[in-house]
Amino acid sequence: MTSVNPGTQPVVLAFDRQDDVKKFENTKLGVKGLVDSGVTQIPSIFHHPPENLVDTGNSAPDTGSGADPIPVIDLSGPTPEVVDQVRKAAGTYGFFQVINHGVPVSLLDRLVKAVKAFHELPAEERMKHYRRDMTTGVNYFSNVDLFVSKAASWRDTLQLRLGPIMADVDSIPDICRNEILEWDKEVKQLTEKLLGLFSQGLGVKADKLVEMSCSGGKVMVGHYYPYCPEPNKTVGIACHTDPGVLTVLLQDQVGGLQIKHQGNWVNFKPVHGALVINVGDLLQILSNDKYTSVEHRVYANPQHEPRVSIAVFCNPSKRDDLYGPLPEIVSPEEPAHYRQFTYSEFINSTLNYATNQCLDHNFLPNPIFPIPEIMTANTSSISSLSNYNRDKELQEFDNTKLGVKGLVDSGIIQIPRIFHHPPDTLFHLSNTDSSSEQDQTIPVIDLLSKQAEIVQSIRDASAKFGFFQVINRGISVCLLDRLLDRIKAFHELPPEQKIPHYRRDTTTCSSGGVGFYSNFDLFQSDAASWRDTLEIRLEQFDPKALPEVCR
Numbered sequence: 001m002t003s004v005n006p007g008t009q010p011v012v013l014a015f016d017r018q019d020d021v022k023k024f025e026n027t028k029l030g031v032k033g034l035v036d037s038g039v040t041q042i043p044s045i046f047h048h049p050p051e052n053l054v055d056t057g058n059s060a061p062d063t064g065s066g067a068d069p070i071p072v073i074d075l076s077g078p079t080p081e082v083v084d085q086v087r088k089a090a091g092t093y094g095f096f097q098v099i100n101h102g103v104p105v106s107l108l109d110r111l112v113k114a115v116k117a118f119h120e121l122p123a124e125e126r127m128k129h130y131r132r133d134m135t136t137g138v139n140y141f142s143n144v145d146l147f148v149s150k151a152a153s154w155r156d157t158l159q160l161r162l163g164p165i166m167a168d169v170d171s172i173p174d175i176c177r178n179e180i181l182e183w184d185k186e187v188k189q190l191t192e193k194l195l196g197l198f199s200q201g202l203g204v205k206a207d208k209l210v211e212m213s214c215s216g217g218k219v220m221v222g223h224y225y226p227y228c229p230e231p232n233k234t235v236g237i238a239c240h241t242d243p244g245v246l247t248v249l250l251q252d253q254v255g256g257l258q259i260k261h262q263g264n265w266v267n268f269k270p271v272h273g274a275l276v277i278n279v280g281d282l283l284q285i286l287s288n289d290k291y292t293s294v295e296h297r298v299y300a301n302p303q304h305e306p307r308v309s310i311a312v313f314c315n316p317s318k319r320d321d322l323y324g325p326l327p328e329i330v331s332p333e334e335p336a337h338y339r340q341f342t343y344s345e346f347i348n349s350t351l352n353y354a355t356n357q358c359l360d361h362n363f364l365p366n367p368i369f370p371i372p373e374i375m376t377a378n379t380s381s382i383s384s385l386s387n388y389n390r391d392k393e394l395q396e397f398d399n400t401k402l403g404v405k406g407l408v409d410s411g412i413i414q415i416p417r418i419f420h421h422p423p424d425t426l427f428h429l430s431n432t433d434s435s436s437e438q439d440q441t442i443p444v445i446d447l448l449s450k451q452a453e454i455v456q457s458i459r460d461a462s463a464k465f466g467f468f469q470v471i472n473r474g475i476s477v478c479l480l481d482r483l484l485d486r487i488k489a490f491h492e493l494p495p496e497q498k499i500p501h502y503r504r505d506t507t508t509c510s511s512g513g514v515g516f517y518s519n520f521d522l523f524q525s526d527a528a529s530w531r532d533t534l535e536i537r538l539e540q541f542d543p544k545a546l547p548e549v550c551r
């Protein structure tokens with residue numbers, strides 16, 4: 001799309017990509033739909049920068065070559081030995097596989113088959129499930145971050161909330177419902193067992209992490225990585241760490257997962273019947289870096305056989321409890337590397353993860369919750385933190401691109417400190433005393449009155465209040481009502497539709513004169529205010545840049 005800038009060359013507006021992304025989203029068929037349509041070249045929205053790419057040389061990297069260094073742990077072994085193996089693997093690789101884990105291998109096989117069958121349903125069946133809004137707890141989409149990432153990846157996902165409250169069971173596609181419900185029961189037991197082993201590996205009581213509700217919030221994703229005709233231009237999942245406590249991953253035999261170990265990418269060789277376990281960012285923090293949350297990625301599938309993987313992300317369900325290095329394991333000799341924070345705060349601090357409520361996890365800009373401050377463990381409340389870094393928190397808030405509405409949607413119960421105004425500037429909403437100011441009302445001037453009266457009223461109001469209201473001003477009241485309603489509708493759009501409009505500078509060509517932001521003076525004022533804004537430069541804007549909902 002081009003637009004003409006008066007007196008200069010045509011300029012290419014930056015929303016070309018967003019149009020292509022929307023077109024792809026509107027197919028409701030994901031990358032599987034593209035493959036089925038016979039594409040031989042992948043659309044440019046999937047092109048990743050060279051530093052993200054994996055050279056697969058058009059065939060799968062050899063997942064079998066060399067010694068496979070990632071430990072396989074037999075959970076049926078004696079507990080002290082298992083604890084020791086878990087502690088070592090979690091501290092060095094951040095990843096390991098478990099066998100004899102108690103989940104019937106036949107169920108694992110059936111689950112992979114059922115999730116694959118869902119992704120291979122006829123187009124008209126599959127697209128009925130395509131949605132991003134989280135109300136039922138069941139979602140099917142391609143790329144959780146489609147509208148915010150710079151490049152999309154070659155993967156579709158069926159996502160389900162397993163806990164603390166199971167998704168609406170009737171919304172789970174029939175073709176995989178029974179298998180998912182069976183898996184949910186098994187994975188609950190397995191994750192509690194694993195949290196027991198992780199706790200003991202830190203030398204704290206076995207039920208410590210379960211008591212902290214570390215696996216109470218669970219999200220399952222069933223990924224489908226179909227054949228990619230240009231695997232050297234995109235990826236299956238870009239390099240990331242999982243933000244939560246721990247991840248249980250079931251993969252089929254196709255291969256494609258790679259983990260970073262000592263600076264090198266290591267292929268994760270699938271073992272039939274085994275489950276892959278990895279440490280998330282929160283567990284690294286809770287363990288005060290004794291366990292490590294490791295970067296991993298999946299290359300775009302160069303084989304005609306599609307790859308299926310099913311991950312369960314475990315997160316705390318107690319949002320307002322404090323998390324941070326376990327007090328039992330910090331001491332003056334081994335001080336805490338991170339401060340204490342609530343899980344809500346953790347979510348708010350990680351890019352739009354909170355605000356779109358997709359606890360599918362990936363693609364956080366920082367591999368670890370950015371808490372550089374070293375705090376000792378006796379901190380009992382966030383508000384008593386002395387190491388408040390305002391610039392950093394402002395930047396993190398701006399990075400969510402969702403304004404204060406995003407904070408409200410994420411369920412915060414305390415407003416972040418960047419919004420705290422000094423007491424002398426605050427209103428007292430509970431003050432009902434009728435002061436002299438409250439008795440006075442701002443004049444309403446009827447523009448259909450006699451000219452002389454109008455002039456007199458305007459002169460008086462301007463002198464006394466500097467403000468007045470006008471009625472009968474020739475603009476249809478119905479239009480005004482619609483305008484208010486549409487601006488409200490814009491602010492209440494789902495995150496993925498609002499985020500593309502987030503920008504502070506509406507003077508650039510690429511903005512089209514339109515921008516959505518929270519607090520125009522966010523980085524200059526002493527305290528931010530509880531308000532978001534859609535700005536339109538009336539003198540010069542591109543109608544196409546306006547959000548459709550209020551165009």
Ligand SMILES: O=C(O)CCC(=O)C(=O)O
Pocket residue numbers: 221223237242249251257296297298309310311361362
């Ligand atoms: O598909 C895989 O093997 C890995 C998936 C993954 O890393 C994720 O969903 O976070």
Ligand SMILES: [Fe+2]
Pocket residue numbers: 240241242296362
């Ligand atoms: Fe992951």
